[in-house]
Amino acid sequence: MKIMPCPLNGPRNISEFTFGGEVTPLPDVKTATDNEWAENTFYSYNGTGVAREWWYHVPSGYWFVAERHRVTDEILRTYDPSELPADALNSQQEAFQ
Amino acid sequence: MTQSNELNGQRDAGVAETTDQFWAESALARSACYRRTAFAQPHITATGEPVPARFAAEDADIAKKAGVLDLSGLLRTGYRGAGTPELLGNAGLPIPARPNQAAAGAEGDWVLRLSNTEYWLLGSLANRGETLAKLPGLDACDSNCLDATPNACYPLFCMDSHGWLMLTGEHVSDVMAKLCGVDLREAEFPLGSIAQTSLARVNGIIVHQEINGLTAYSILCDNASIDYLWTALIDAVQEFGGGPVGLASVVG
């Protein structure tokens, strides 16, 4: 079983985690066309390189970010979401302004 | 397989359903697995809730090997938010330096730091939860508990959301190795360590403590799963000559 290094809890069996999708900003909820929105919902990148992903440690209820190589499946780095750059967040901030 | 069938048997049939024989029912607040400990002598805690105090004369010996305690009746609480250190400081309780570390207070209470801003408190076995009973906002069910605590310090529901079992003795890590995929040997999981993980397929919080020189791992787990976890622990300690023990066996 693969080991995931959790920034809060340390290395743990991957079975303690659930996957939360890639860290990708959503289109602007106010201005995006329906097609752009649907594309964002139903398509995801399927290439090589390093993926930045949301992971959730179920026993502690903790969300964090993992950078994982899509080819080797090697987990390169994990960190607290507070270290994410603001433009990487799915914050939908524009909707609330 | 045989033993698990037995466990299921206990779950379905072996547990008495009549109400007269359970000392736990003399109180309104009850452990979720009180039927499992009905044959023990109870002890009343500082908050008026009973816990099993003594099963048999051999309790102390069993506790040294692999004892299982139900401490669900003993006071515990928790707070989350940036204001929590202020509350702990006011109460004279220690603040562990990092998440997943626990520290013992002067009276034998334990402070568990579960994240940057979340702290759980386990009542002292020695004074039966007396110290914690003075803390503000213990009735988390009451909205106005928010007025009793510092700003950004939210009382948690640990007394009800989680049951509290404890595993004691020299075989604690051997027993845990039958239940949990995290290395909990004492060398890797020293005194004061916390693991938030899955054990016997339920989520739980495991804390390495020491009670009167006895190695003790507290296990806090979903209250609705406590009856299940009790049976899983009792099954796991058999091999080491372990069994259920009462509070008196560890604090005299």
Add this chain to the structure above:
Amino acid sequence: MNVAESVSPSVTGRLPAPMGLLLDRSQTVQFTFEGQTIQGVQGDTIGSALLANRQWLWSRSFKYHRARGPLTLSGHDGNSLVQLADEANVLADRTVADNGLEVSGQNVNGTLAKDKDAFLNHFGRFMPVGFYYRSFYKPKGIWDWWEKHIRTKAGLGVVDLKGQPEYYDKAYLFHDIVVVGAGPAGLNAALTAADAGVSVLLIEDNPVLGGSLTYADFVDHKEPEALRQQLVSRVDAHDNIRVMTNAICNAWFTDNWLPVLQGKRMFKVRAKECIMATGSYEQHVVFRNNDLPGVMMSSAAMRLMKHYAVKPGQQAVVLTGNDDGYLAAIQLQKQGVTVQAVVDMRPAPEAQAVLFDVEELGIPVLFDSTVYEATGGGADDRITAVEVRRIEAPGQVADKGQTITCDLLCMSAGYMPAYQLLCQAGGQLSYDDQQAEFTLSKLPEHLRIAGSVNSLHSLTAVAADGQRAALEALQALGYETDKSSLSVSCSRRVNYDWPIFPHPKGKDFVDFDEDLQSKDIVNATRLGYRDVQLVKRFSTVGMGPSQGRHSALPTARLVAKATDRTVTETGVTTARPPLVAEKLSYLAGRMFDPYRETAMHHRHKALGAKMIPAGTWQRPAYYPSNIGLTVDQSVEQPSRQNRDDCIEAEARHVRSRVGVIDVSTLGGIELRGPDAAELMNRIYTFGFLKQPVGKTRYAVLTNEQGVVVDDGVACRFRDDHIYVTATTTGVSTVYQLMTYWNTQWRLNVDITNVTAAFAAVNLAGPDSRKVLETLTDLDLSSEGFPYLACREGKIKVPGKFSDTTEIPARLLRVGFVGELGYEIHVPSRYGEALWDALMSAGAAFDIKPFGVETQRLLRLEKGHIIVSQDTDGMSHPGELGVTWAINRKKPYFNGCRAVDIVMKRPQTRKLVGFTLPAELVKAGKKPEEGHIVLSDDSSTSAITGHITSCEYSPTVGAIIGMAYVSIQQAETGGAFPVRVEGGQLVNATVVDLPFYDPEQARQEM
């Protein structure tokens, strides 16, 4: 000669010590084989005891029913599979002989000695490879007839269906360095690592440590047993080493996660660093009749002598392609076996010294020669002679040869690394033409190999390689080590490059398990199966119990030659876990099967409730006691009629008096802080910013596809405090979603999942207020606590041994079942006391508990949907008729864009209420959940929807339900056909929801 004559009860005749390392000669064991008594010595395996009693026939081969005996004596072949009284497919050469065992042969028709199917041996040419696929499929359907006959003929042992379950379980183990295999490499690796202070686990599948040191002789070391004892005593004395013997590492999984089987426990071992010192498998020579009893690996003969002190024969021939064969010849001769000849396939030995030693003993050596054919006919079909011919070219021999009498032929063609675990780890096998052997490379990080699995073949090099691997592992763990000793090499060549001598009459076996001859492999390639994977699937090579340990190498060589490729290009087939057959009991043994109980669980059980699962919870479906029924549910289940009667009685009671249901499993999430309402507003569809304190509001959750995925009730207790419920099975996902978003929004709100923290009941019915009034000081009047309000208060509970005490509670006036009702949520520790208080206070009002099934009927009468029962993965708010719960004036809620998009599209279906006449229940035509709704146009039979809920309603006096129907069918008053049990059609009438009390008069009392 038959079996009875060949079996001797004597245990005398064993070789003197130091032969017999595993034996305790002071004790004997006795068991039966095929009904004959076998005497052995303590420490014998079934197999060694059989051989000590000159029982060489062990089994019959899979396809031709040929006589088979010992081959490897290490559990690596399928010949040694025998049947025990209570267990099939037991390896005779690994299973310790116990007193009283009843052992018999497998795969025989009749007895092992007189197998009625042995005639198949002579029909081999009619059963070529792929025979089944090609012969039994014409005419169409004939396979069904053949299959049962073939299945009777095929297969191995017999399962004991009366077997008693045993307790198997699992445990985790954690070590810095795990060494798999305790041969000279493994022992040295473990000692080197442990000396550096790390914790080491040493896993050995034999009962004693030492590996090849226990049975082999070495060119470069004369006292292997002394060396073994020295290493083992150091290991035993080392505090840092935990030794597991009789333990099999049965797979390698990512990040060194190793399942290790020992006794009745599966250990899940996690290693920071893993060293595989798994050794290598000695390989056979392919020639005619190479499967006869008496033909075995040289290492097997060595094991037989050194482990069990059994003399393997009287007259032996050793067929070899390396110097190890000479060492075996020397040991055989020393133990009193007359070695008739050493037949060396090479022109000369590598070390002149071994030739000198052999000649010194007077053993003739024939170079450039091979055994071309073995002759059976001895007792147990045992070998009686071999025909030796000169090798003229690879795989080709001279026209004539000489016959040598013998009852034992030992083969040493070379070694195949024990590659399976390493290939599971992603390692690659490549063929070294110079050494004529496969080597392993490209292993993942933190996994190393050492010893003969690493293609090293001198004892000195193997031992040094163990050290090397340990030092590398220590460096990876961050230890400073001496880097100078990190290179080990060995020039010993042990593999003969073409030990394959096809015979025109065949029976030159490549794969003993599957009875595959060399021509079978070549023919497979000629039929177009050029890839070794396809050769395997077509011919079944490597699929038998020995899993290619001996067939992989000759198959690779044969396929490479036949397809004109290199052996590296050809490769071997994929190795997958498990390494050896794994009993299902390891997997099915003690299972963790968590269950959750509400605080009131045992009260329901005491009342005899019929329980049904709800996720990991158990909930009361209904209470047979409510109709005076006492059903012992451990013996019989309530009948369908009992169920219907119970539900009807409970429903009528709630509508007319008062009932109580445990709703503790309902999810609960606590939102506290200045932004509590803001978070609600962003997650759920309704508007929550202006929700007044003391009021509840329906909360619908949509996902990013615009589908309704959960619902609940939001209770605002303070400006900065909202308590929101969620469905039993959905609450974890809702909580996860809220925390996911707030990790990014960073609103000033604390989110806590309090599902298990609250026990809750719904007290419902016209008399519910009267019951509750006796238990609380809250103003319960319709003005003071109106419909859809929520309150915090205290419930007075009479203490059993004390005065009345109060417990804190949250009360919600909800209308889920359509009557005056109160949900009462209390901290879970008080749940049982609350239940008792309500039941005793309610006694005066004839309170009765009701179950989930009754609640489903009651809410159906009110037309309330249950998410996931009445919704599916496509249900958007428009289809469900809950658009009133969506606020599109607010800027955002979870899934808002998708809801907009799907709602813009022309709607194709709608969830509607329907009725059917009550008589259909008796006629067996009541629709059930999942029954399909058809188009009105009977000519198309198109499916337009399905039933989601359907019950007989005593209140309405009709069958009522909800169904998805096409938009055309959704008009009130219209009808739609439903196909019910048995394919019959009924015509349901669309009605407006709810079915009951549309004015809401009853719940708003």
